[in-house]
Amino acid sequence: MPPTRLTALLLAWLLAAGSPDAGAAKPAAPAPLQGAVTQVIDGDTVRFSVPGQPAIDLRLASIDAPELCQPWGPEARKALIELALNKPATLRTTGRDGARTVGVLTVDGLNISQRLVEDGHAWSVRGRNGRGPFVKHERMAQSLTRGLHAGGGAVYPADFRRDRGPCR
Structure with a gap:
């Protein structure tokens, strides 16, 4: 059998078989939490409280x-x-960042992360491909010279920490 036909047959078999865990159910996403931001630590970290549960240190996603x-x-x-402070809010957790929970925070249906980027108070986190969920909002804030983009020379926090170390 020619190699190209063998390759095609092998590819067809793999597609038909699926991945080893193709039949396994994915874990359900955790249910959104209803609570309130009870403390703002910095521009992307808050303490989120759900009645009757310990407070959550939350890093805003993205x-x-x-x-x-x-x-x-x-x-x-x-x-x-x-x-967000002291307002009813919804938290959808997306992962962990060391000791902190990472998640999407909404207040009155408003994605707080997106709003901070739109208003020029934060950058959109980028993946390896240079894209992030709020890059177009960040570019708009830059073009309109909103917030941290107004004065020019804004330094991405990771670069700031690398060059100067953590805040004391």
């Missing part, structure tokens, strides 16, 4: 806001306070 000790850090924190 964004990175300036550190408190870097330019625009205090303004980013203030914006998050205005959007």
